[in-house]
Amino acid sequence: xxxxxxxxxxxxxxxxxxxxxxxxxxxxxxxxxxxxxxxxxxxxxxxxxxxxxxxxxxxxxxxxxxxxxxxxxxxxxxxxxxxxxxxxxxxxxxxxxxxxxxxxxxxxxxxxxxxxxxxxxxxxxxxxxxxxxxxxxxxxxxxxxxxxxxxxxxxxxxxxxxxxxxxxxxxxxxxxxxxxxxxxxxxxxxxxxxxxxxxxxxxxxxxxxxxxxxxxxxxxxxxxxxxxxxxxxxxxxxxxxxxxxxxxxxxxxxxxxxxxxxxxxxxxxxxxxxxxxxxxxxxxxxxxxxxxxxxxxxxxxxxxxxxxxxxxxxxxxxxxxxxxxxxxxxxxxxxxxxxxxxxxxxxxxxxxxxxxxxxxxxxxxxxxxxxxxxxxxxxxxxxxxxxxxxxxxxxxxxxxxxxxxxxxxxxxxxxxxxxxxxxxxxxxxxxxxxxxxxxxxxxxxxxxxxxxxxxxx
Ligand code: B12
Ligand code: SF4
Numbered sequence: 001x002x003x004x005x006x007x008x009x010x011x012x013x014x015x016x017x018x019x020x021x022x023x024x025x026x027x028x029x030x031x032x033x034x035x036x037x038x039x040x041x042x043x044x045x046x047x048x049x050x051x052x053x054x055x056x057x058x059x060x061x062x063x064x065x066x067x068x069x070x071x072x073x074x075x076x077x078x079x080x081x082x083x084x085x086x087x088x089x090x091x092x093x094x095x096x097x098x099x100x101x102x103x104x105x106x107x108x109x110x111x112x113x114x115x116x117x118x119x120x121x122x123x124x125x126x127x128x129x130x131x132x133x134x135x136x137x138x139x140x141x142x143x144x145x146x147x148x149x150x151x152x153x154x155x156x157x158x159x160x161x162x163x164x165x166x167x168x169x170x171x172x173x174x175x176x177x178x179x180x181x182x183x184x185x186x187x188x189x190x191x192x193x194x195x196x197x198x199x200x201x202x203x204x205x206x207x208x209x210x211x212x213x214x215x216x217x218x219x220x221x222x223x224x225x226x227x228x229x230x231x232x233x234x235x236x237x238x239x240x241x242x243x244x245x246x247x248x249x250x251x252x253x254x255x256x257x258x259x260x261x262x263x264x265x266x267x268x269x270x271x272x273x274x275x276x277x278x279x280x281x282x283x284x285x286x287x288x289x290x291x292x293x294x295x296x297x298x299x300x301x302x303x304x305x306x307x308x309x310x311x312x313x314x315x316x317x318x319x320x321x322x323x324x325x326x327x328x329x330x331x332x333x334x335x336x337x338x339x340x341x342x343x344x345x346x347x348x349x350x351x352x353x354x355x356x357x358x359x360x361x362x363x364x365x366x367x368x369x370x371x372x373x374x375x376x377x378x379x380x381x382x383x384x385x386x387x388x389x390x391x392x393x394x395x396x397x398x399x400x401x402x403x404x405x406x407x408x409x410x411x412x413x414x415x416x417x418x419x420x421x422x423x424x425x426x427x428x429x430x431x432x433x434x435x436x437x438x439x440x441x442x443x444x445x446x447x448x449x450x451x452x453x454x455x456x457x
Contacts, residue, residue, distance in 0.1 A: 001129070002043045004062040005031040008080055009049035010072040010364065021430035023050040024439045026165040027155040029214065030068055030095060030117075036148035037122050046154040049076070051434075056083045064128065068095040069105070071343060074363045078108040085110065090133065092124065097363075099184050100344040102136065115139030115184060116170055118147065142189040144170065147198065149205065158440045164206040165214050168199035168228065172216040174244065176270075177281040177347030178309070178340065181216065191220060196227040203232065210447045211261075213241035219253055220244075226253065232260035238450045240305075242266035246284045248293045254300055263450040264303040264333070264419075267293065272323050276312040281347065294330040298408055303333040303419060310387050311340040316377040320386035324393045331406030333420045337390050338368035339383060340375075395424040418449050 005028075013023040028048045035044050045062070047054055065084045069077030074097050081091045085108070094113030098105040106112050111133050113120050120137035127133050157163040171191040172181050181190060194202070203211065218241040219225050238261050245267060248254055254262075269290055270282055277286045297304050308323050327335050342349040342358065343366065352358050357374040366372055369387065371380040378386070393399060404416035433439050 001039070001064065002060070002062040003035075003038060003045070003064045003066065004059065005035060005044065005046045005066040005068075006054065006077075006080055007031055007048045007050065007068050008054075008073045008076040010070075010076065010367065012367075013050045014053070021161065021427065021434065021439075024160055024430075024434050025162050026212070026214065027157075027160050027163055028068070029150065029165055029167060031066065032151045032154055033147070034066065034117055034121050035151035035154055037125060038151075044151070044154060046151075048156075048159075049073075051156070051159040051439075054080075056080065061087050061089060063090065065089045065091045067091060067093045067109070069093065069097045070095070071097045071100070071363050072367045074104075078105075081108040090128070094121075096180055096184055100180075100346075106136070111135060111137070113137045113139070115187060116142065118142075118144065138187060140188045142170070142185070142192050144192060144194040144198070147194065150202065152205070158438060161439045161442055161446065162210070162212045163440060163443075164208060164210055165212045166202060166206065167214050168202065169193040169215045169218065169220065169224070173220045174217070174284055175281055176268075177351075178342070180343055180346065182347070183343075183345040191217075193221050193224040196224060196231060199228055200231045203235075203237070208443070208447070209236060209238050210443060210450070211237055211239040213239060216242065217247070218243055219247035219250075219257070222250075222253060226256055229253075229256040229260040235261070237261040238263050238447060240264040240266070240450075242268070244268060244284050245288045245290060245293045248296055249288065254296065254302070258300045258302060262302055264305060265297060266305040266307060266336075267297075268307045270307065270309050271312055271315070271319075272308075272326050273312065273314045273319065275314040279313060290326075291330060294332060298331065298412060301412075303415065304330075305334045305336065306332045307336045307338070308390075309338045309340050310390070311371065311373075311375045311378075311383045313376045315375070317382050317386065319377075320390045321393075324390050324399070327394060328399045328403045329406060331403045331412075331416060333403070333416055334423055335394050337387055337394075339371055339387050340373070341366050341368045342373055395420070397421075397425075400425075415449070422449070 007028040031046055038044055067077050067081050081093060085091050091109045092111045093105050093109035094117055098112050099114040102112055102114055111124060116139050119141040120139050124133060124137055171185050173191045175182055243265055294304055306327055310319055342352050352373050359372055359374060371383050375383050400420045404413040407413045407416050433442055
């Protein structure tokens with residue numbers, strides 16, 4: 001059987017003028033995971049539009065086309081799907097956006113899948129080969145036991161800065177109401193892990209030193225995380241991951257992660273306004289000492305990538321300056337800002353829709369950089385302008401210097417300058433690397449920065 005798998009991209013990621021490095025960070029792990037279930041004699045092509053041009057007319061006609069739309073690439077995904085269906089190809093579509101809006105997706109696919117694919121995808125493959133594929137498969141049984149190895153041989157490693165991305169858990173134990181998670185995992189478990197040995201075996205298959213765990217909350221299951229970190233200790237890996245404020249503050253776990261090679265952590269602080277947290281059901285952050293969490297990470301030699309959301313209902317026009325000021329004063333190395341974006345079928349979406357505050361359904365603009373809802377404490381204009389100002393202010397050289405001065409020692413100050421400066425200030429250099437199609441050449445530099453400056457001295 002001939003199978004083509006496509007991860008379509010939003011327009012910005014394919015722009016000939018400027019391509020932000022973030023689109024060349026990670027390979028299409030979801031599709032490479034699904035490819036693991038195909039037979040060895042199936043012919044598979046895996047295409048990622050974020051890093052390669054896809055000329056639909058020039059592509060061969062496969063027996064099966066697999067498309068994974070995110071909300072921001074939904075329009076392009078449907079265009080690709082329609083094109084292949086017109087050529088008589090069976091189109092299978094699944095993932096986050098399909099799960100949010102199955103009826104919308106079903107108009108462009110022969111078969112749709114809701115939820116994670118590990119249970120439904122193998123069943124579909126069997127039925128497809130038998131000539132009896134269903135129109136829709138809903139995932140209910142959730143396990144990562146017996147997961148076939150991810151087909152990393154299909155990934156064009158040289159096109160990515162972080163080819164070694166990996167996920168060893170699915171979902172998260174929390175229930176923030178703006179998050180994709182509860183809707184995506186509805187109908188079954190919403191947080192589960194691989195067996196520790198399987199996760200360690202998957203890690204072993206990855207070449208080089210650097211890893212990026214894309215798990216929503218790598219520290220979410222303490223027993224699993226401890227065993228994983230113990231298994232990784234002494235292997236010389238350097239890695240980055242995401243976890244919550246409360247898990248960082250819990251004694252013990254962070255130290256084991258650092259021993260195992262953790263060098264930078266993505267933390268969802270979300271807001272400096274406590275009143276927002278309860279409203280958005282981010283209960284694990286309520287009353288948490290954010291400053292203590294940053295201190296603890298810095299003391300352990302871990303850099304912080306802080307994530308913040310603007311435009312929550314308790315935010316006024318002062319939120320941008322307050323957030324940037326707080327982040328700079330803590331010496332946070334990198335920050336990601338987002339405009340609050342209600343994804344269809346989340347709790348937040350349902351609330352705003354019932355209040356008639358959803359401005360439009362142009363999914364292209366649901367990219368967390370455009371205002372798509374009617375804010376409460378400011379105008380949409382103030383929100384969008386404030387968002388861009390926050391990025392400019394946070395990454396100003398004067399603030400990078402100030403941030404570095406807040407670090408505990410000279411070593412950390414150097415690291416701060418190298419990492420924060422390198423990340424945002426050299427975007428044109430990243431752009432050049434992307435164009436030369438050799439992004440992976442920057443990986444040793446990232447590894448050296450993490451190795452030289454990270455960890456406990
Ligand atoms: C890595 C990542 C990125 C990377 C690269 C994505 C990539 N190459 O795949 C980058 C940095 C480019 C990125 C960018 C963005 N991202 Co992003 N990203 C993620 C992240 C952290 C991990 C994705 C991943 O690899 N998961 C692991 C794999 C194994 O799971 P999976 O891809 O979902 O695939 C499984 C299932 O979905 C299903 N499945 C998927 N497709 C199909 C198809 C079929 C036929 C079947 C059967 C099953 C199936 O089976 C797979 C195996 O279980 C997720 C968070 C998350 N936990 O998913 C956010 C996430 C996907 N991103 C999100 C967003 C909003 C964005 C941005 C708009 C953010 C921004 N402001 O820039 C951009 C634009 C994305 C775009 N191109 O349109 C949202 C999506 C919301 C939505 N409803 O679509 C998420 C969920 C984060 C969040 N919490 O809000 N992102
Ligand atoms: S902690 Fe993060 S991943 Fe978990 S539900 Fe909240 S936003 Fe989603």
